[in-house]
Amino acid sequence: MNKQDNLYQHAKFSGLEFNTRRHFLKDCRTGIGMMALGSLMDSCNIFSDKSDASSLSNPLAPKAPHFQGKAKSVIFLHMAGAPSQLELFDYKPELQKMDGLDCPDSFIQGKKFAFIRGVPKLLGPQAQFKQYGESGIWLSDNLPHFTKVIDDVTVLKAVHTDQFNHAPAQLLMHTGTARLGRPSMGAWATYGLGSENNNLPGFVVLTSGGKNPDAGKSVWGSGFLPSVYQGVHCRSEGDPVLFLKDPNGFDRDMRKSSIEAINKVNELSYQEYKDPEILSRISQYEMAFKMQVAVPDVMTIADEPAYIHEMYGTSQGQSSFANNALLARKLVEKGVRFVQLFDWGWDSHGTGPVEALDKGFIDKCHRTDKVITALLMDLKQRGLLEDTLVVWGGEFGRTPMQENRDGKQNKFKGRDHHSEAFSMWMAGGGIKGGFTYGETDPIGYNAIEGKVSVYDIQATILNQLGFDHEQLTYQFQGRPFRLTDVFGKVIDPIIA
Amino acid sequence: MIIELIGKLHPVLVHLPIGIFLIAIAMEFIGRTKRFSHLQMSIEFILIIGVITGAFSLITGYLLSLDGSNDSDSVNLHKWVAIASILMFAAYYFFRKHVIHKKTIQTVALILLLIMITLTGHLGGSLTHGEGYLTAAFDKKDDKSEIASVAKFEKIEDAKLYEDVVLHTITEKCVQCHGANRQKGMLRLDGKERMLKGGKNGDVIDLKNPENSEILKRLLLELNDDHHMPPKDKNQLSEDELVILTWWLRNGAEFDKKIALYNKDQKIEKALNTFHQKIKSETKIEVIREKIAAIPPSTLSKLEKSGWVISPLSSKDNYVRVVGFNLEVPLNSALEGLKQIKSNIVELKFSFKKISDSNILVLKDFKNLEKLWLDHTMITDKSLKLMNEFQKLTYLNVSHTAVTSKGIEQLNPNSMIKKIYAYNTGIQKTELTTMSKRMPQTSFFTASDSMDVVPSDTLFVKK
Numbered sequence: 001m002n003k004q005d006n007l008y009q010h011a012k013f014s015g016l017e018f019n020t021r022r023h024f025l026k027d028c029r030t031g032i033g034m035m036a037l038g039s040l041m042d043s044c045n046i047f048s049d050k051s052d053a054s055s056l057s058n059p060l061a062p063k064a065p066h067f068q069g070k071a072k073s074v075i076f077l078h079m080a081g082a083p084s085q086l087e088l089f090d091y092k093p094e095l096q097k098m099d100g101l102d103c104p105d106s107f108i109q110g111k112k113f114a115f116i117r118g119v120p121k122l123l124g125p126q127a128q129f130k131q132y133g134e135s136g137i138w139l140s141d142n143l144p145h146f147t148k149v150i151d152d153v154t155v156l157k158a159v160h161t162d163q164f165n166h167a168p169a170q171l172l173m174h175t176g177t178a179r180l181g182r183p184s185m186g187a188w189a190t191y192g193l194g195s196e197n198n199n200l201p202g203f204v205v206l207t208s209g210g211k212n213p214d215a216g217k218s219v220w221g222s223g224f225l226p227s228v229y230q231g232v233h234c235r236s237e238g239d240p241v242l243f244l245k246d247p248n249g250f251d252r253d254m255r256k257s258s259i260e261a262i263n264k265v266n267e268l269s270y271q272e273y274k275d276p277e278i279l280s281r282i283s284q285y286e287m288a289f290k291m292q293v294a295v296p297d298v299m300t301i302a303d304e305p306a307y308i309h310e311m312y313g314t315s316q317g318q319s320s321f322a323n324n325a326l327l328a329r330k331l332v333e334k335g336v337r338f339v340q341l342f343d344w345g346w347d348s349h350g351t352g353p354v355e356a357l358d359k360g361f362i363d364k365c366h367r368t369d370k371v372i373t374a375l376l377m378d379l380k381q382r383g384l385l386e387d388t389l390v391v392w393g394g395e396f397g398r399t400p401m402q403e404n405r406d407g408k409q410n411k412f413k414g415r416d417h418h419s420e421a422f423s424m425w426m427a428g429g430g431i432k433g434g435f436t437y438g439e440t441d442p443i444g445y446n447a448i449e450g451k452v453s454v455y456d457i458q459a460t461i462l463n464q465l466g467f468d469h470e471q472l473t474y475q476f477q478g479r480p481f482r483l484t485d486v487f488g489k490v491i492d493p494i495i496a
Numbered sequence: 497m498i499i500e501l502i503g504k505l506h507p508v509l510v511h512l513p514i515g516i517f518l519i520a521i522a523m524e525f526i527g528r529t530k531r532f533s534h535l536q537m538s539i540e541f542i543l544i545i546g547v548i549t550g551a552f553s554l555i556t557g558y559l560l561s562l563d564g565s566n567d568s569d570s571v572n573l574h575k576w577v578a579i580a581s582i583l584m585f586a587a588y589y590f591f592r593k594h595v596i597h598k599k600t601i602q603t604v605a606l607i608l609l610l611i612m613i614t615l616t617g618h619l620g621g622s623l624t625h626g627e628g629y630l631t632a633a634f635d636k637k638d639d640k641s642e643i644a645s646v647a648k649f650e651k652i653e654d655a656k657l658y659e660d661v662v663l664h665t666i667t668e669k670c671v672q673c674h675g676a677n678r679q680k681g682m683l684r685l686d687g688k689e690r691m692l693k694g695g696k697n698g699d700v701i702d703l704k705n706p707e708n709s710e711i712l713k714r715l716l717l718e719l720n721d722d723h724h725m726p727p728k729d730k731n732q733l734s735e736d737e738l739v740i741l742t743w744w745l746r747n748g749a750e751f752d753k754k755i756a757l758y759n760k761d762q763k764i765e766k767a768l769n770t771f772h773q774k775i776k777s778e779t780k781i782e783v784i785r786e787k788i789a790a791i792p793p794s795t796l797s798k799l800e801k802s803g804w805v806i807s808p809l810s811s812k813d814n815y816v817r818v819v820g821f822n823l824e825v826p827l828n829s830a831l832e833g834l835k836q837i838k839s840n841i842v843e844l845k846f847s848f849k850k851i852s853d854s855n856i857l858v859l860k861d862f863k864n865l866e867k868l869w870l871d872h873t874m875i876t877d878k879s880l881k882l883m884n885e886f887q888k889l890t891y892l893n894v895s896h897t898a899v900t901s902k903g904i905e906q907l908n909p910n911s912m913i914k915k916i917y918a919y920n921t922g923i924q925k926t927e928l929t930t931m932s933k934r935m936p937q938t939s940f941f942t943a944s945d946s947m948d949v950v951p952s953d954t955l956f957v958k959k
Contacts, residue, residue, distance in 0.1 A: 061800075062807030069810075072817075145947055196805050197821045294822075311947060333847070335805075335821055370947065377944035382871070383893040383917030466810060492734055493770055 059228050059276075059283050060202055062194040069466025070430025070496075071389040072196070073332045074189060076340045077325075077372065080170065080213050081347030082394035083364070084415050085423035086444050087357055089155050091129040091138035094442035095400055099124030103401045107445050114164050114417040115349065115405045122443065123402035126357040126413055135434030142365035145373035151434035152376060152385065153427040154494045158438030158447030161396050161454045164417040166214040166347070169395035173454050174219040174340075176483045183223035183474070184231065185458060186338035188483045189465055191229045192472050196335035199294035201232035201287065204336055206324035209344030220340055224476040226280040228287075231340060234327075235319065240299035241291065252292075259285050298334050301326050311374040322371040329378050332388050343368060346394055349403050350414015357413045376427055389429025389464050391457070397422020400443045421447040424457065429464045432496045455488035463490040503559035510557070510620060513550035516542060517585060517613050521606050528599075543589040550582040557620075574619040581612040652772040653756040658688075661755070661771060662744050665737045669726055688751050701749050712745045736767035743767075785864070790814040791837050799837065802830050809842060815864070817843035827851070831858045838862045845869040847893075853878040860885060867891040871917070877903030884908045895919040901927045909934050917941045 127140035132147035163169035168178035175182040186203035195202035220231030270278040314322045328339040354360035379385040398415035438450030459469040473480035527535035649655040674685040683695030700710040714725040803823035851873040880903040900922030
């Protein structure tokens with residue numbers, strides 16, 4: 001090495017000696033800052049090469065599914081609280097014979113239950129079963145009307161979930177995870193397909209039974225999807241959507257020009273930041289404005305003829321499951337993509353008469369059996385059932401054992417939460433009619449054939465709408481997310 | 497127009513930067529010899545020219561990609577690789593001039609550049625000539641895959657087990673990796689001879705001892721096993737497909753035997769039936785529709801402005817479903833507008849529109865209609881005659897209209913319409929039998945049976 005080089009080396013080293021830890025940290029600041037900035041800007045697609053011209057005007061504009069789906073809309077009837085499959089669809093004569101016996105150890109060893117402690121007793125079916133329809137499907141006497149439409153329905157008898165508490169199980173059913181923060185099925189469907197009626201929300205939620213779902217509004221939330229896709233919770237009495245009316249002394253023209261002005265400002269800021277949430281806000285203002293006229297029109301059952309009211313058994317002016325079901329039909333008829341009904345009151349633990357399988361539960365059945373039958377019949381006669389997928393189910397099932405809360409037999413006949421196997425059904429939208437899929441063991445504890453998961457249900461619903469559930473994704477926090485996470489398989493055998 | 501024209505220049509223009517860059521690389525190497533060292537002086541100039549022509553090619557390429565005729569993933573890949581190549585050449589120019597003079601680093605960089613430019617060219621070539629054009633010459637003449645044809649049997653018993661069932665599954669689940677385009681494990685499964693030829697480890701089907709066949713072993717391996725087929729993260733065989741495939745192999749892997757000639761147990765029967773159902777439903781929805789041009793964006797946005805909601809039926813073709821709940825223009829002109837996309841419309845929903853018999857005549861040439869909703873409109877019996885024009889119509893909804901059985905009588909008795917919904921019309925339930933007799937292929941729907949009153953309707957359990 002020559003002298004010059006030596007000198008240079010020397011200077012460099014002595015320079016480095018001044019470089020303390022403090023300097024190092026200081027230098028890091030910009031680097032880490034940039035990394036943070038990167039993730040912050042993630043949602044702003046300023047680098048995207050797709051021109052978002054169409055989404056700028058309307059994020060609910062129709063979009064192409066992956067393939068032609070048989071269903072255009074979905075009505076999800078969620079019986080919140082989890083109805084007992086053993087008193088409705090899953091006929092277990094063996095369990096009757098074992099009524100009152102101690103539950104075999106093999107079933108409870110190492111298992112955790114919400115309330116059952118120690119060794120519970122088996123509880124025979126609290127209903128009579130018979131075969132119905134051409135298909136000869138077993139149904140209980142709790143569903144006298146439903147027997148007539150059973151040939152349009154596929155009953156899934158071996159659904160399982162991995163949650164045994166209401167809130168997480170409901171979240172799992174509707175958002176694909178037991179934790180908060182993911183978009184719900186209805187949000188995915190509207191995100192994927194857009195809406196056919198731009199005066200109405202694409203995803204409507206109606207609740208009955210006096211209580212909202214335990215998991216709260218997250219079960220119809222939009223998660224990380226733009227919030228235009230979240231479910232709009234409507235009421236079936238009073239104003240269907242709260243805060244939609246203009247304030248006193250504020251006429252429609254004035255409202256229109258103020259919304260236009262606000263949206264113009266919002267559009268400018270979208271141009272600048274490209275944050276999709278601004279687009280959501282713009283279209284929500286526009287939609288709210290249009291909904292002021294359209295919603296009161298659709299969201300009323302007053303204009304339906306008397307025989308339809310009789311068919312559903314509605315109670316006008318109140319809020320009821322029957323009213324909601326009739327509304328659901330009207331909404332689907334008017335192009336709403338996803339209607340979700342929650343009916344609370346199926347949590348039959350047996351701690352009181354309302355929660356008893358031979359009392360309150362039967363009551364619940366009677367209050368919904370006719371309604372659901374009417375809904376299916378009404379959809380069918382209008383030619384809507386073939387492209388409307390109707391799904392019925394709770395968030396989990398109920399144990400073949402009688403609940404013994406804290407080790408003491410409950411006063412009334414009741415069952416605890418059960419995640420291993422429960423029944424759901426689907427109808428219309430390209431699903432087979434008069435078909436059952438899946439089987440449980442003789443006491444109805446475990447699935448032994450045709451076991452399907454909640455993810456499989458979700459995958460199938462998306463499939464009927466025309467989506468490959470593995471391809472319907474949304475880029476968030478640096479990776480694509482999907483409804484079924486990394487699970488799910490379309491239940492092919494039930495597809496017509 | 498002019499943009500399109502400039503775009504078309506791309507295939508010509510691209511050869512400039514490719515040639516120029518190759519020359520630069522060649523001169524770099526040749527220029528290292530004493531004799532040609534004078535070439536060194538020109539390289540910088542050549543690199544600059546290369547980058548400039550490269551930029552032009554990029555622009556024309558981008559314009560060409562706007563017509564969207566190519567699969568956008570491959571276009572994107574080509575685009576980004578091209579951009580990367582040009583940036584790398586620019587960077588090379590810069591470093592060569594100002595920073596690095598070391599031979600070895602230069603050599604590595606040059607080889608990298610050579611790879612990049614070749615890759616870019618190849619990707620572009622794949623776009624114009626189709627994937628696999630490069631190796632096409634090496635593939636044998638009889639390259640055409642024997643793939644499963646559309647089901648040509650009525651009863652599953654009449655089907656040939658290999659040709660109609662097994663090959664169908666293999667085509668769907670294996671051929672993408674073991675076919676004309678890719679031969680993983682040096683194995684092709686798209687046809688009898690190829691299958692018998694085997695893969696890199698020899699025969700995959702052992703005709704003497706089928707139980708010992710490589711294929712069977714691979715199918716039955718645990719999903720997590722590295723040798724399981726199809727590979728873990730790929731589309732798997734369904735349970736029924738697996739049952740059928742293993743059954744075929746265990747029964748001697750015969751290629752011409754009809755299903756009727758096999759002994760079947762219950763499980764096999766069930767699997768075969770499911771398979772048959774599946775094929776039937778596939779052919780049902782994947783109605784073979786002709787290829788058709790996309791709706792021009794300008795037409796689309798004009799129609800959307802007038803209030804039509806035009807949803808693509810699938811991303812695979814250009815057919816659409818049209819719904820118009822909230823029209824913004826007078827009905828007549830809105831309907832006229834639809835004429836521009838008449839061949840694209842397969843599903844059309846006029847529900848709740850004040851559409852009359854005269855309005856509906858615009859539909860006359862809508863030859864591709866498959867589903868038509870005329871419920872809650874003002875049409876009468878007169879309109880039904882028009883339905884005979886639609887050869888592909890399978891669904892017709894005239895609920896809540898003044899249509900009567902007189903109207904239905906005007907329909908062609910051999911009509912392909914599968915379902916006619918006539919709830920709340922002049923059609924009586926008692927007339928249904930005569931109507932179905934006249935039109936055997938059509939099902940009619942009127943009001944669902946009324947619901948009987950059961951005691952539980954009024955009887956609620958006391959709490």
